Amino acid sequence: MDHFELRNGVLHAEDIPLPQIAEEIGTPVYVYSRATLERHAQVFADALKDIPKKHIAFAIKCNPNLGVLRVLARQGYGADVVSGGELERALAAGMAAEDIVFSGVGKTRAELALGLDRGIGQFNIEHEPEGVALSEIAVGKETTARAVLRVNPDVDAGTHAKISTGKAENKFGVGIDAAPAIFDRLSALPGLTMRGVALHIGSQLTSLDPLEAAFERVGRLVADLRAAGHSITHVDLGGGLGVPYRPDDNPPTPAEYGAMVARVTKDWDVTLMFEPGRVIAGNTGVLLTEVLWVKPGAANPFVIVDAAMNDLARPALYDAYHDFVAVRPTGEKMTASIVGPVCETGDTFARDRVIDKVEAGDLAVFRTAGAYGATMASTYNSRSLVPEVLVDGGRYITVADRIAAGTIMAAERVPDWIE
Numbered sequence: 001m002d003h004f005e006l007r008n009g010v011l012h013a014e015d016i017p018l019p020q021i022a023e024e025i026g027t028p029v030y031v032y033s034r035a036t037l038e039r040h041a042q043v044f045a046d047a048l049k050d051i052p053k054k055h056i057a058f059a060i061k062c063n064p065n066l067g068v069l070r071v072l073a074r075q076g077y078g079a080d081v082v083s084g085g086e087l088e089r090a091l092a093a094g095m096a097a098e099d100i101v102f103s104g105v106g107k108t109r110a111e112l113a114l115g116l117d118r119g120i121g122q123f124n125i126e127h128e129p130e131g132v133a134l135s136e137i138a139v140g141k142e143t144t145a146r147a148v149l150r151v152n153p154d155v156d157a158g159t160h161a162k163i164s165t166g167k168a169e170n171k172f173g174v175g176i177d178a179a180p181a182i183f184d185r186l187s188a189l190p191g192l193t194m195r196g197v198a199l200h201i202g203s204q205l206t207s208l209d210p211l212e213a214a215f216e217r218v219g220r221l222v223a224d225l226r227a228a229g230h231s232i233t234h235v236d237l238g239g240g241l242g243v244p245y246r247p248d249d250n251p252p253t254p255a256e257y258g259a260m261v262a263r264v265t266k267d268w269d270v271t272l273m274f275e276p277g278r279v280i281a282g283n284t285g286v287l288l289t290e291v292l293w294v295k296p297g298a299a300n301p302f303v304i305v306d307a308a309m310n311d312l313a314r315p316a317l318y319d320a321y322h323d324f325v326a327v328r329p330t331g332e333k334m335t336a337s338i339v340g341p342v343c344e345t346g347d348t349f350a351r352d353r354v355i356d357k358v359e360a361g362d363l364a365v366f367r368t369a370g371a372y373g374a375t376m377a378s379t380y381n382s383r384s385l386v387p388e389v390l391v392d393g394g395r396y397i398t399v400a401d402r403i404a405a406g407t408i409m410a411a412e413r414v415p416d417w418i419e
């Protein structure tokens with residue numbers, strides 16, 4: 001459920017009519033609903049009610065906007081971060097250092113040191129040399145890092161290949177068979193408290209089966225590690241729960257996910273950690289755009305909108321589907337391809353899709369754009385960096401400014417030795 005609804009024939013974000021935002025801020029612009037964000041955060045937390053010890057770290061890569069993070073911090077969420085930049089953002093948004101988990105396959109020594117300096121709660125180590133480096137840096141700082149070992153359970157998540165992370169051929173984690181020996185060696189190092197294991201098998205999962213298979217493998221690993229004398233107090237189950245992008249999509253609900261987790265992990269006696277991203281933020285945002293032109297095409301017309309692949313990259317990158325609806329729908333439909341102004345055929349949001357009938361000057365939105373939307377935007381084609389707005393009931397504020405092409409250009413220089 002979200003708070004983007006038609007009222008008197010006009011699409012609103014909570015109590016704000018979207019044409020008002022288009023008028024005052026311009027398009028394209030991302031619009032987030034605070035009530036939707038809070039509801040999703042609450043629904044996910046409620047789904048874990050049967051799990052006695054838990055910690056939820058929002059995967060901030062999917063929406064690192066400070067305003068969004070502040071809302072989640074107030075809901076008691078911590079952060080899963082994958083860079084020094086994300087780490088600083090989580091802290092700036094008011095998340096407590098001990099509630100921050102540092103994931104990522106290519107952390108630099110400087111980033112590991114930053115995590116120690118800031119006193120974060122947990123490092124998710126992706127391979128043995130990273131653990132050795134963390135130990136050395138921690139000893140140098142006379143401190144101790146709390147860490148878990150990320151394992152690769154070798155299961156097929158059944159999602160798009162570019163966002164699958166838990167197959168043996170993927171770059172993430174250590175092979176689950178190699179994990180016990182690596183865990184033994186890392187546990188013996190100074191400056192490191194190895195307290196458990198982590199996994200994350202992929203994103204936009206539409207079945208619980210691969211997750212359950214992976215969790216069962218990790219459960220056996222936990223038993224093996226304990227049998228070898230290790231104290232295992234934490235298991236990080238990652239994120240990955242999918243959201244409905246198409247009107248008839250039916251991914252597992254957070255409640256179904258929570259029930260499966262509670263069943264599979266009931267004897268583990270650990271603090272379970274979760275890193276949800278998309279399921280929290282996906283349906284809390286839309287990308288508001290204006291139709292520039294409707295141009296005849298060979299079969300169907302092209303609806304050319306002022307948003308492009310630089311603003312919402314998912315369709316171009318993963319052939320992702322984002323629902324497209326008119327802000328003032330007439331009830332009439334048309335079959336069209338929806339494209340942006342960028343000079344690539346890949347700048348296509350939909351091919352030959354039945355959509356609300358629109359004309360030049362009309363407003364429309366791409367739905368389910370709150371996760372992996374603005375955060376993946378670029379300025380390709382010297383376009384502006386897309387702004388973001390947060391709505392709260394009858395008020396809204398720009399939580400990220402549009403960064404004009406001229407501002408980007410001002411950070412460049414022409415060497416005088418070219419002359």
Ligand code: LLP
Nearest residue numbers: 059103200203204239240275276277278372
């Ligand atoms: N934890 C780790 C270690 C991750 O790598 C990810 C996502 C998450 C948690 C959160 O996963 P979620 O709950 O959002 O599925 N740009 C792609 C998605 C990339 C996901 C990367 N990792 C997209 O637009 O579909």
